[in-house]
Structures are given as structure tokens and as C-alpha cells.
Amino acid sequence: MPDTDNARAAPGHTRDLQRNVWKFYLLKCAWGVRWGTLLPIFAIYFIDRGISLTGFMFLMATLNLSSIAAELPTGLFADRFSRKWSIFVGALIGCAGVLTLIFAGHYVVFMLGFIIVGVGAAFASGADMALFYDSIIGAGMEEKAQSLLGRSLAIENISMVGGTLITGVIASQTGLTGPFWASAASLLSAAGIALLFVEPTAARAAPATGATRTFRVKTREYFVHLRATVQTITRNPELVALVVVYVVMMRAYFLTERPFGGPYLASLGYSPAQLGFQYAMFYGVMSLFMLGSTRIRALLWGSERAAILTLGIVGMAALVVMVNAPLAPLVIVGMLGIYVMIGLLHPLLQESLNRRLFSAQRASCLSLVQASNYTLGLFVGPALGAVADNYGLLTGLRVFQWTFVPAILVVALVAWRILAPTPRPREAPSTAGDG
Numbered sequence: 001m002p003d004t005d006n007a008r009a010a011p012g013h014t015r016d017l018q019r020n021v022w023k024f025y026l027l028k029c030a031w032g033v034r035w036g037t038l039l040p041i042f043a044i045y046f047i048d049r050g051i052s053l054t055g056f057m058f059l060m061a062t063l064n065l066s067s068i069a070a071e072l073p074t075g076l077f078a079d080r081f082s083r084k085w086s087i088f089v090g091a092l093i094g095c096a097g098v099l100t101l102i103f104a105g106h107y108v109v110f111m112l113g114f115i116i117v118g119v120g121a122a123f124a125s126g127a128d129m130a131l132f133y134d135s136i137i138g139a140g141m142e143e144k145a146q147s148l149l150g151r152s153l154a155i156e157n158i159s160m161v162g163g164t165l166i167t168g169v170i171a172s173q174t175g176l177t178g179p180f181w182a183s184a185a186s187l188l189s190a191a192g193i194a195l196l197f198v199e200p201t202a203a204r205a206a207p208a209t210g211a212t213r214t215f216r217v218k219t220r221e222y223f224v225h226l227r228a229t230v231q232t233i234t235r236n237p238e239l240v241a242l243v244v245v246y247v248v249m250m251r252a253y254f255l256t257e258r259p260f261g262g263p264y265l266a267s268l269g270y271s272p273a274q275l276g277f278q279y280a281m282f283y284g285v286m287s288l289f290m291l292g293s294t295r296i297r298a299l300l301w302g303s304e305r306a307a308i309l310t311l312g313i314v315g316m317a318a319l320v321v322m323v324n325a326p327l328a329p330l331v332i333v334g335m336l337g338i339y340v341m342i343g344l345l346h347p348l349l350q351e352s353l354n355r356r357l358f359s360a361q362r363a364s365c366l367s368l369v370q371a372s373n374y375t376l377g378l379f380v381g382p383a384l385g386a387v388a389d390n391y392g393l394l395t396g397l398r399v400f401q402w403t404f405v406p407a408i409l410v411v412a413l414v415a416w417r418i419l420a421p422t423p424r425p426r427e428a429p430s431t432a433g434d435g
Contacts, residue, residue: 016198020135021148023196027087027128028156030190034094036163036283037170037179037186040275043262045176046110053393055107057259057385059114064374064381066118071125071374072226075367078127083363084197087131090123091191098184102177118374120187126366133354133362134200145354147294150347154290157343160283168273200359229364232357239356241411241418245308246349247373248411249315252404253342254377256322256335259385260397267393268328278332282339289343296344304352305419307344312412315341316405323394323401 038045046056078086097116104110132152136145163182170178233239265275289296301307318337325331357365380403388396 014139017135017139017200018141020132020197020200021139021141023193024128024132024135024152025155026196027190027193028152029159030091030186030193032156032159032161033163033186034183034190036160036279037167037182038163039160039257040164040167040262040279041171041176041179043259044266045180047263048176049110051107051110052385052389053259053263053396054382054385054389057382059110060259061378061382062111063114063118063121064378066115067122067125067374068371068378070119070122071367071371072229072364074119074122075126075229075364076226077123078130078363078367079360082199083127083131083134084194084199086123086127086363087197088191088194090120090125090127091187091194092120093123094120095184095187095191096120098180098187102180102184122367122370124190125370126363129350129354129366130359130363131197131200134359135198137359138200145351149350149354150290150293153346153350154287157283157287157290161280161287164276164279164283166276167279168271168276172273226364229361229368232361232365233368236356237418238420239353241415242349242352242356243369243372245312245411245415246353246369247376248404248407249312249341249345250373251376251380252315252319252408253338254373255381255384255400255404256319256338259381260388260393260400261335263393264331264397265328268331270328282336285336286339286343289340290347293344293347297348303419303421304348305416305421307348308415308419309412311341311345312408316408319401319405319408323397 043053043056046059047053051059074086074090094117097113097118097120100113100116101110104113129149132149133145136142136148141148163186166182167179170182174181233243262275265278270278297307301310314337318334318341320334321337322331322334325334353366353369354362384396384400384403387399
């Protein structure tokens, strides 16, 4: 079991770690506005700049590839040096990437912008959740971990709602570049918020001596840490199952949301302003389910594996409805089902993964999970974009559907088989006689 007791902060440090909770909520507000202002018009922006859907998918693949390359080194940076400064650097690099996309006039420059955004995302991903979870443990609030994680994710999505609501207004006044400027401003705010954090240092891995280490020693330490991180996951079947579930089901959500969602709804006749309101509804519903994820899980399922299997069925049904519905309102209902699935699943998986990880490897392991997610996107995204460009958007959606419906079913069944069932409380033996 992970050494959560070792991560407990000294008494004088506990209050600072408790304050990290509301600071993290502020950070999630900034993250939410960053994405909320972009998502309704993200794919449309690049299509408007003369890039095909296949070209857009290759840009997304570039983003995924740069994130894959950067995830593990940045996770090591967060674990060995500072999670606070990793978030700060990631926010600034992400802002630089968004500004590059605003001024880009050539496909190569767009690609460079996506690379910069990917590196920035890698610095922040893993480090933020690791800092938050270690703050929860250090402050002695581990029994509230899933509830607090769900609240933070809900706050991020509520902020996305605000971002999506103003996207249509901004775009109508400034054009499609306006939301990108709003996103860059929110990333600058995130960098400022990151400076307010107090680093949870109790469980941080540190060299045994203060002597100066050579580059060779530092390189060796990196690969030792990397090997230990990989072994932490691969030697634990439950962690492997959770990672596979996370990668497949989150990738289904990302593909629904970014490359296909906006163009598909636009093809049904919805304007950018209407898309903003629709995405606000999606994120609002997802936020409500994130806030109630702990109670809903306790009420309906209790065990991790029962929740994952049920939510997998919900995701499969929603994907089928979204792609095959004959009426536009039913398409929206299908998409809404995907957001309901993620609203309940994401806090569950974050708590389940963090609970099984050691503090000293937490950011690196979470970065490895994200790298796996990006790797799947790297292989699947461009192929689906090419199908949509050559055979039509609806055909691309159908291929997407029949790729991920079986995949979701398989990973949900694997999780059911591997994850341990929640033990039922034993009934007290009866003291009554035989009568």
C-alpha cells in the first residue's frame, strides 16, 4: 500500500496545506476558462483558416506526440524538484503556445504552436493533481479525497460553462481569434495562482547528501526513477486495469468533444453562439455529476468495478445514440450521455489511481497515464480524420463509434475481472435458538 502516513505534514504545515485546497479551486477556474473559451470553436477555427479535418487531426497528433515526449521528464521534474513550479512553467508555456496559434499563418507554425501547447500541458498535468492529493493527505483529509477531487473537477467544468457561454459573444465581436486571447489571459492567471501554493514537501524524494551531483549521476537518477515509475504501474494488475479504462474511456470523450463534436453539430445547422450554449449545458451537467459522484457511487454501486462496468454501458449507449439518432435533439442527448459518463467516472478514477500510488512517484505515474492517453490519440485521431475527409463526416463518426464501443466494453469487463469486489459486511451470528 502507498505510504500515505509518510506524506502526513507536520502540525505547523497542516494549515498551509488546507489552504492549498481553495487555491487549487482557483487554479481549476483558470483551467476551465482556458478550455471553455476554445472548445466550441476549436476545430472550426482551424477549418476556417483553411486546414482540412485530416490536417487538424495531424495537428492534434503533433500535440499528442509532444505531450508524450514531455510527460515523463516533466513528471520527474515535478516529483524531484517542485510541483508548484511545474504548474507555473506549464501555464506560461501553454500561454505562449496559444499566442503562437493566434499569429500563425502557415501550417508549420500551427504545428509549432501545438508542440508548445503540448509541452505546457505536460508540465501541468500530473503535477497539479499530485500537489492537490498530497495536500489532502498532508492535511489529514484523506477520507474526503474523492469528494474534494470531484469538487475540483466540477469547479473546472463550471468555469468551462462560463467560458463557453461567452465564446459566442466574443467570437461575434472579435472573430474566432477572440476566444484564443481569452484563453491566453486565463493561462496567465493560472501562472499567478500557481505561485500561491505551498509545496507539500514531507514525502518528496531527495538526494541522501547535499553534495553536488554530476550530470551522469543526475541522468542515472532519472532513469532509475523512470524505471521505478513504470514498475509501480505494470506490477500492479489493478493499476494496469484502471489505466486502461482511463485511457480508452477518456479518449472516447476527447474524440467526441474536440474533433467531432463541434463540426458535427455545426453540420446540423447550429451557429457558433448556439454551440456555446450547448457546450455550457454539457459542462454544467457534467459538473453536477462530478459534485455528486461520491454519493451516487455509494448509493448505486459501492464498488469500483461495478461503477466502471455500469458507466461503460452508459458510454456505449450514448455513443450509439449520438451517431445514429435521426433528429438533432437526439444527437445532443447522445452527446450529453458521454458527459454524464465522464462526470461520474473521472473523480472515481482520479481517486482510485492516486490512492494506489506512492507520493514520491505520484506526478510521474500520473504523467505516464496521460502519455498513454496521448499515445492512443496519436494513432487513432489522424486515421479517423482521414476517413471523415475522404468519406464524409458521418462515415468518420460511424468508424469512431464501432472502434470505441467494443473497446469500452472490453476494458470495462477487464476492470470487472481484475479489480477486487468491495467486501460485504458480515452479518452478526444469530443468538436465537432453533426453536
